[in-house]
Amino acid sequence: MPQSSEIAVEFRDVSFEIDRRKILADLNLSIYRGETIVLLGRSGSGKTTMLKLINRLAIPTTGVVSIDDRSTADWDTIKLRRRIGYAIQDIGLFPHFNVSENIGLVPSLERWQTSRIEARVYELLNLVGLEPEVFARRYPHQLSGGQRQRVGVARALAADPPILLMDEPFGALDPITRLELQRQFLYLQQQLGKTVVFVTHDIQEAFLLGTRIGLMNEGNLVVLGTKDELLQSQHSEARAFIACLNAWEMGG
Amino acid sequence: MFSNEDVAEIILRSGEHLILVTIAMIVAISIGIPLGIAITRYPKLAQPILGVANALQTIPSLAIFGFLISVPFLGGIGKNPAIVALTLYALLPLIRNTYVGINSVDRAITEAGRGMGMTDWQLLTQVEIPLASGAILAGIRVATAISVGVATIAAAIGGGGLGVFIFRGLATIDNRLILMGAVPAAAIALGADLALGWVEQRLTEQPLRRGKLDRKYAIGGGILALLIAGLVGINYFQAPPTIAIGSKNFTEQVILGELLAQQIETHTNIKVDRQLNLGGAFICHEAVKAGKIAGYVEYTGTSLIQILKQAPIKDPQLVFDTVKQAYDRQFQLEVLSPLGFENTFAFIIRNEDAQRLQIKTLSEAAKYTPQMRGGFGYEFLERQDGYPALAKTYGLKFAKIQQMEFSLMYPAIEKKSVDLIAANSTDGLIPVLNLTILEDDKKYFPPYQAVPIFNRATLKKYPQIQPVIDKLAGKISTQDIQQMNYQVDNKSRPVDRVVREWLKSKNLT
Numbered sequence: 083m084p085q086s087s088e089i090a091v092e093f094r095d096v097s098f099e100i101d102r103r104k105i106l107a108d109l110n111l112s113i114y115r116g117e118t119i120v121l122l123g124r125s126g127s128g129k130t131t132m133l134k135l136i137n138r139l140a141i142p143t144t145g146v147v148s149i150d151d152r153s154t155a156d157w158d159t160i161k162l163r164r165r166i167g168y169a170i171q172d173i174g175l176f177p178h179f180n181v182s183e184n185i186g187l188v189p190s191l192e193r194w195q196t197s198r199i200e201a202r203v204y205e206l207l208n209l210v211g212l213e214p215e216v217f218a219r220r221y222p223h224q225l226s227g228g229q230r231q232r233v234g235v236a237r238a239l240a241a242d243p244p245i246l247l248m249d250e251p252f253g254a255l256d257p258i259t260r261l262e263l264q265r266q267f268l269y270l271q272q273q274l275g276k277t278v279v280f281v282t283h284d285i286q287e288a289f290l291l292g293t294r295i296g297l298m299n300e301g302n303l304v305v306l307g308t309k310d311e312l313l314q315s316q317h318s319e320a321r322a323f324i325a326c327l328n329a330w331e332m333g334g
Numbered sequence: 335m336f337s338n339e340d341v342a343e344i345i346l347r348s349g350e351h352l353i354l355v356t357i358a359m360i361v362a363i364s365i366g367i368p369l370g371i372a373i374t375r376y377p378k379l380a381q382p383i384l385g386v387a388n389a390l391q392t393i394p395s396l397a398i399f400g401f402l403i404s405v406p407f408l409g410g411i412g413k414n415p416a417i418v419a420l421t422l423y424a425l426l427p428l429i430r431n432t433y434v435g436i437n438s439v440d441r442a443i444t445e446a447g448r449g450m451g452m453t454d455w456q457l458l459t460q461v462e463i464p465l466a467s468g469a470i471l472a473g474i475r476v477a478t479a480i481s482v483g484v485a486t487i488a489a490a491i492g493g494g495g496l497g498v499f500i501f502r503g504l505a506t507i508d509n510r511l512i513l514m515g516a517v518p519a520a521a522i523a524l525g526a527d528l529a530l531g532w533v534e535q536r537l538t539e540q541p542l543r544r545g546k547l548d549r550k551y552a553i554g555g556g557i558l559a560l561l562i563a564g565l566v567g568i569n570y571f572q573a574p575p576t577i578a579i580g581s582k583n584f585t586e587q588v589i590l591g592e593l594l595a596q597q598i599e600t601h602t603n604i605k606v607d608r609q610l611n612l613g614g615a616f617i618c619h620e621a622v623k624a625g626k627i628a629g630y631v632e633y634t635g636t637s638l639i640q641i642l643k644q645a646p647i648k649d650p651q652l653v654f655d656t657v658k659q660a661y662d663r664q665f666q667l668e669v670l671s672p673l674g675f676e677n678t679f680a681f682i683i684r685n686e687d688a689q690r691l692q693i694k695t696l697s698e699a700a701k702y703t704p705q706m707r708g709g710f711g712y713e714f715l716e717r718q719d720g721y722p723a724l725a726k727t728y729g730l731k732f733a734k735i736q737q738m739e740f741s742l743m744y745p746a747i748e749k750k751s752v753d754l755i756a757a758n759s760t761d762g763l764i765p766v767l768n769l770t771i772l773e774d775d776k777k778y779f780p781p782y783q784a785v786p787i788f789n790r791a792t793l794k795k796y797p798q799i800q801p802v803i804d805k806l807a808g809k810i811s812t813q814d815i816q817q818m819n820y821q822v823d824n825k826s827r828p829v830d831r832v833v834r835e836w837l838k839s840k841n842l843t
Contacts, residue, residue, distance in 0.1 A: 137449050163451030174446035178464050188450050237450075247449075 088115040089151070090245060090277040091136055096145035098131055105131050106301045109145070115244075118271060118278040120288040122323065123298030129281045132298075133247045136279065137166045149245070164188055167238030167246040167276075171253055174234060175222040181207070181233050182218040188241040206236040211266060228259040235267070239274070246278045252287070264290055285323045297323070340514065344499075348518045351495035354413065354488055355481045355522070358420030362477060366425045367470065370432025371458065380433060387426040395419060395484050396613050399491045403620040411580075411609055411617070411626045416485070416493030423484050424477035431473025435466030471534040475527055482523040486515065490583060490613030496522075501583050501611045504741035508826055577792060577799075578607040580618050580627035584740060586677065586760055589818050590631040592833045594786060594803065600843055601802040614713065615640055622789050623665050628799070629788035633677055635780040637661070637669075637787075640717055650676075650781035657785075666790045670800065671807035672783040675815050679714070679779045680759040681772040687753065688770040695775040696728050699754075708732040709752035711740045721756070727778045760812060762820030784810070809840055 091113040098106040106128045113119050121129040134140035135147050138154045146153045154162060175184050183190075185206055186199040194202070207214040210232040222230055231251055238246055252260045264287060271278065271291075282288055288295045289309045297305040297312065299319040305312055312320055373380040402408065402415035439462050447457045463470075489497030496515040503511030579598070581591030588610045595606040609627050612618050615636050621627045637657045638644050642664075647653045658669040681696055683706075693699045714720040715737060724730070736752055743755040744763045757764075759771060786803050793800050814836065821832045837843045 134449075139445060139449055160451050160453055163449060166449075168446065168449035170442060170446055170449075174442050176443060176447070176461060176465075178461075187452075191451060191456065 089113065090115040090149070091279070092146075092148045092151075093132075093135070094146045094148070096135065096142045096147055098128075098135065098140060099143045104301055106135075109303055111296065111303060111306065113277060113279060115277050116275045117293040118280055118291055119294050119296060120280045120282060120292030121296045121298055122282060122285060122288040123319075124283060127298040128301040129298045130249055133249055133279060133281055136245070136247060137163050137168060164192060164241060165243050165245065167240075167243040168249075169234045169238035169247070169251045170249040171234075171251065175230055175237070177222050180219050180221050181212075181225070184222070184233055185237045185240050187237060192241060202240060203236075206239055209239070209270065210236045212236075227255050228263065231255060231259075231263060232266075235263075235270075239276075244277060246276045248278060248280045250281055250283070253282070253284075260287075267291060285327050344514055344518055347494065347496045347498055347515070348522065350493075351482070351485055351497075351519065351522060354416055354420060354485045354493060354495050355478065355526075358417045358424060358481050358485075359474070359478055361417065362421045362424035362428055362481075363474065365421070366428025366473075366477075367432050369425075370429040370470075371436065371463075373429070373433055374436045374462075375454075384426075384430060384433070387429050390422045391426045395423070395487045396490060398422065399487070399613060400617055400620070403491070403617060403626070404624060411492040411578075411612065411621050413488075413493050415491055416488035416495075420481045420484055420488070424481050427473045427476040427480070428470075431469045431476070432466065435469025435473075436462045438469070439465045467537050468534060471530060471537065475530045475534070478526045478530065479523050482519060482526065486519055487613075489611055491617060492578075492580070492609035492612060498611065502588070504739065510826075576604045576606070577628040577796065578609045578626065580612050580621055580630040581610040582615060582618055582630075583611040583613055584758075585762070585822050586758065586815060586819050587631065588829055589815070589822060589833060590673075590784065592829050593806070593837070594629065594631065596830070596833055596837060597802055597806060597842065598799060600837070601805075602796070602798045604796060604799070622667060622787060625789045625791060627789075628792040628796075629786055629803075631673065631784050632787045633782035633784055634672075635678070635782035637785075638780060646778075646780040648777055648780065650783055653781050654783060654785070661787065668788045668790050668793055668800075670786040670788060670803055672785050673806055674808045674810040675760065675784055675812040676782050677758050677760045677784060677815070678774070678782045679720075680757055680761075680764075681754060681774075682747065682757055682764060682769045683754050683772060684747065684750075685768045685770050688772075693772065694770075695773040696730075696778075697775050699772050700728050700730055703733075703754065704731045705733055706753040707734045707736060707751075709736045709738050709743050709746050709755045711743070711756070712737055713740075714756050724778055727776055760815045760819060762816050762818070762823045765816075766820060766824050784815075805842065809842070 089112045093109045093111040096106060096109040097104065109132070121132055123129045131140055135142055136149070136154070138157075138159050141155075146155070148154065149157065149162065149165075176187070179187070182200070182203045185203045189199045189202055203218065204214040207217060212229060212232055217225070217229070217233075222233070225233065234251060235248075238248070252263050255263065268291065280291055292309070294306065294308055295312050296303050297315075297317070297320055299317075304317050305315045305320050307315075313324060315321075369383060373383050398419045399415060402418060403411060405415075408414055408418045443465070444457060444461065447461050452460070485493075485495050486497035486500055488495050489501050496519045499511050499515030503509065503513075503515065577598070579591050579595045581587040591608060591610045595608050598604055599606050609621070612621060612627075612630075615632065618627070618630045618632070619641055622630055634650070634653045634657050635646075638653055639646060642657065642660050644656070644660075647656065654669070654672065661667040661669050681699070683693075683699070688694065691702050693702065710721055715722075715735075732754075736746070738746060738752075740757070743752070743757055744761070744767060746752045747755050747769065748767050763769070764771065786806070788799070788803070818832050818836060821827045822829055834843070
């Protein structure tokens with residue numbers, strides 16, 4: 083997997099509060115160019131908030147989030163967001179746009195020529211394994227959950243952003259489709275080498291996709307490391323997640 | 335059942351109605367939708383703005399019209415205040431549906447849009463408005479239905495429309511006329527709803543593309559807008575009639591208004607715009623004071639008590655002199671010579687009751703009223719010289735008092751849903767429906783002589799008017815007016831013909 087020691091995204095002493103309630107506390111994290119970092123945690127542990135701090139849908143209460151060594155506060159928010167692909171659960175597709183319009187959204191915001199957008203949409207549909215002739219004119223409600231997810235990923239990749247944020251993109255899928263998409267993601271990642279921040283509550287998914295895994299617990303980043311490092315961790319939250327994994331394997 | 339003339343007028347009034355509603359809706363949409371959008375951006379303003387729009391809608395339409403008469407530019411009488419009032423009524427559903435529609439767009443969708451780098455404007459025009467368009471259109475449908483309904487009341491201030499038939503029908507107790515107004519109004523409401531429903535369906539079937547309307551729709555909309563603008567233009571820039579004559583909204587007043595109008599038109603070269611059926615003494619007074627109408631016929635007692643708010647006086651001459659002086663000083667209005675008859679309040683019961691109970695006067699009736707149901711107009715129950723003081727004078731008590739529209743009283747007493755009504759001594763239906771007037775034996779009611787009241791500035795501008803009106807002085811007897819009321823009320827004869835015949839009989843043509 084292509085990866086360098088260059089830092090793409092950095093959290094420095096970041097905390098985030100809503101109505102004086104701490105959501106994230108004193109967070110420090112460097113994400114390297116080309117790696118896939120998976121944020122693993124229960125619901126409410128603060129992992130989605132971390133994504134939103136990166137594309138400035140949330141603004142840190144204290145501390146600094148920087149992209150390419152520049153604080154997100156100093157970026158033009160719109161330009162920043164257009165450099166960052168954003169894929170969320172399938173509800174994020176625009177129901178009144180067809181597949182081609184959904185995927186072509188950021189390129190058209192960037193005022194690409196129509197022919198170039200069209201070519202890009204076809205290329206991406208092929209990339210995510212959807213037949214362009216069949217799917218380009220369909221609307222989201224005419225797609226299966228897995229197909230919507232593929233469109234969501236294609237849309238996030240449309241303007242070829244160096245950074246990709248994915249918020250439980252495969253969460254609502256059946257296990258077979260999910261595995262298929264996870265494999266395809268790995269294949270894509272090998273080809274494209276994006277910096278990916280991937281949020282999930284599924285430890286298997288984390289192990290399968292992550293270069294490194296960040297374990298979140300009640301707003302703190304409690305473990306950060308590879309799969310093996312996480313397996314060795316004595317932190318109670320890490321043990322709890324690994325216990326799930328074991329229970330699952332024994333049951334199966 | 336309907337003559338060609340009827341059909342022509344139905345088409346004309348339907349056209350007026352449509353124009354009122356269309357203009358009001360265009361104005362309301364161009365205010366309401368942006369306002370609805372604005373309060374999604376500034377949530378602090380949402381409650382106050384929705385509150386005001388809500389309050390506006392609870393004000394009775396006649397009250398809004400009355401208030402608007404004295405407002406410059408937007409007010410007065412005619413189409414402008416009608417459009418203003420319709421617009422105010424249409425605002426609430428438009429603002430609320432836009433606001434709710436945009437706020438109920440799934441947060442995940444707007445967040446996805448924002449996260450991909452859409453600006454607020456792009457998010458609004460490409461995502462939020464298209465997704466809220468169903469709710470917004472539903473708001474437009476509701477607002478249109480309300481407007482079609484309220485527009486019938488526009489006739490009360492000379493705004494035209496199908497309400498003209500309804501008011502005329504109510505005044506003359508003519509169901510056919512009421513239907514001539516009500517049925518086309520219902521048809522317009524239904525038609526508009528169907529058309530907008532069709533648009534709504536098309537919008538949800540084929541989502542708007544990128545917030546840009548199809549060229550086809552743009553051209554269609556442009557043509558429609560031009561057509562409407564043309565219609566509006568024609569309506570507003572027709573050769574303006576020189577002066578306007580007004581009247582209140584009951585038969586006798588319409589006859590007297592028409593009479594003034596014909597008298598002026600026969601003897602001068604001035605054209606008269608008939609603003610008949612204005613909604614009550616207050617509206618007529620404000621209109622003549624503001625010069626929106628040149629004149630109308632008022633009753634001296636009404637002027638004294640209701641307009642000047644003075645205590646009742648019993649001597650007719652003294653009342654006339656007091657009113658004339660006060661109008662001259664306070665309002666710059668000319669009170670011309672009395673027309674000849676008086677229209678006092680009359681307490682009316684069925685002949686059969688009068689005979690059975692052996693009563694002829696109000697004093698005698700006081701014994702039996704606790705077993706009677708009274709039917710009184712809103713105005714009569716409210717005004718100082720009306721029911722409260724009268725009941726005290728005669729010691730009247732009723733089993734039940736029913737508030738009712740003036741024009742519904744005669745059907746009510748005829749069908750025995752009330753036993754005693756307060757109406758006018760000149761009503762043509764009194765002899766026809768076998769009713770008896772109870773004598774005001776304590777002379778409680780002040781004299782109500784009919785007098786033309788004119789705007790002084792108009793009389794100065796057109797000096798030929800006053801001599802012509804003066805020729806009518808003392809010419810109309812109580813029998814004359816009862817007869818004319820009867821012709822219109824009971825024989826359903828057109829007002830202009832009845833008036834023409836009377837003028838001829840007095841050698842005034």
